[in-house]
Amino acid sequence: MHYRTLGRTGLKVSPLTLGTMNFGELTDEPTSFRIMDEALDAGINHFDTADVYGGPQSPDMDKGYGISEEIIGKWLAATGKRDRIVLATKVYQPMETGPNDRGLSAYHIRRACEASLKRLGTDHIDLYQMHHIDRNTPWEEVWQAMEQLVREGKITYVGSSNFAAWNVVSAQCAAKARNFLGLASEQSLYNLTQRTIELEMIPALREYGIGLIPWSPIGQGMLAGALGKHNEGRRGSDAFEQKLDKLRPQVEAYETLCADIGAAPAQVALAWLLHNPVVTATIVGPRTVEHLKQNLGAADLTLSEATLKRLDEIWPGPGGEAPMAYAW
Template identity: 70%
Template sequence: MQYKNLGRTGLKVSRLVLGTMNFGELTDEKTAFKIMDRALEAGINTFDTADVYGGPQSPDMEKGYGKSEEIVGRWLAKTGNRDKIVLATKVYQPMGTGPNDRGLSAYHIRRAAEASLKRLQTDHIDLYQMHHIDSNTPWAEVWQAMGQLIREGKITYVGSSNFAGWNIATAQKEAEERHMFGLASEQSLYNLSNRALELEVIPALRYYNVGLIVWSPIGMGLLAGDFDESSKGRRHTADLENRIQQHRKQLEKYQDFCKEIGEEPSVVALAWLLHNPVVTAPITGPRTVEQLDKSLRALDVKLSDDVLKRLDEIWPGPGGEAPKAYAW
């Protein structure tokens, strides 16, 4: 396993992060335990979850929200591996039907952190990520709440997810004014088929030396290969089928090129991200141990400059960073 500092922190995280979004919905607890065992055995030391994971992201216990954290918590209690992993979870999404059961108010952050700690069966969260920006809550309140959790030893680092470039800049400015460290990482959608992040988010992360954890590195299955069959059995079948039709010509070229270089499309997609110096780690969200093992192959794949150029031709980005991408 390879490791990299999480942004400007001294924390070392594995170049692949284990995502647990499928735990409790598409992956049962027994299989989830096997996946976590195998991940740790392979050297993956960073596990990512969220309070809302484990079923449809809806405040309805019967549909399973919170199950992912509970499964990870039971695994930690059973194995005693808490101090061997960097544990990351998130706050923001609705966790109840009340008006204060969501968002980034100090009220909700405190309650959500306590609930996550209980489900995870631990006394601290290593990386507590804001799942989305909350435009209705001032940064003074957000950083006050996060700072209190840090002082109490309940969280160690703060991260963001799905933030715009200017959100990241604002968060850092507000943190610095309060003599706080600010964001350790941003978790964003980024893959060969969706490169919008290159316009403003990646430049902001580079400037502030904030780590980048990538979700959906294979485009929610789009880049997995065998795209004519890839929507079967998936959660967003209709959406994926629409994207397959939209990108069919590119997918055909991509699949042919992967065959040419002798690597599976999903592995190439992960390897492409690992070649970007701004990327700390992509998240692999396996439903089976076999899928996890396939993802590990990406760590050994070296893509030449010629291969990277060909991938850019198949999946062109936005034309560079803003404003040069569109202003001149």
């Protein structure tokens, strides 16, 4: 496994990040343990979770949020391997029904961090990520809260997720004014079928030295051999089937290309992301150990220039970076 630095930081992480959103909801605890064992043995040292993962992600429904963190905490306690992983979690989503039990206020950040530390059974979080932009909280307040957690040794780096490019710029300008490192990473929706962030987000991250960690890299299964599985009688949700019907010509061309180069579709989708120098790592969210093993080969898969060109033809992006993509 060839490790990469997380953006402009000196922290080294594996090119594949173990996403644990399925832990506790679609994947039971014993299987989650085996997935983490297998991931670490394979060289994956970056584990990603969130305080809301493991259930319906809503405090208005039955309890379930926080279970993913709890499962990771139990695994860490059982294995003693805390110092072998870069542990990342997130803050923003509502964790209770009170008016201050959500968002990025200093009040909620402090309480959410303490709760995550307790569930994870650790004294520090390596990468603490804002799960979404909070337009009601000023950056001065957000960075004050994050700086306090860094001083206390409870977090080491700060990341973002689902931000717009101008949110990243605003965050970094505010952080620089405080002589604070600011963002180390951004998690964005990015895959061959969803390339909008090429317009502004990727240029912004490159300019500020912020590592990109794409989520949904295989397009909710669309890039993982969906047509072949469909032909075998395995069907997805109605919405997925409708999308597959709409994209059928592209999916057919894509799966044919993957077969021609002798690589699994999911591996090609992951490897395509890793060819982008702004991408530090891409999240894989396996439900089973077998799913994880199928994705591991992506870290060592090199795509030729001809293959990359053909992928652009099958899945065209927005036309480059803004404003040149739509103006002179």
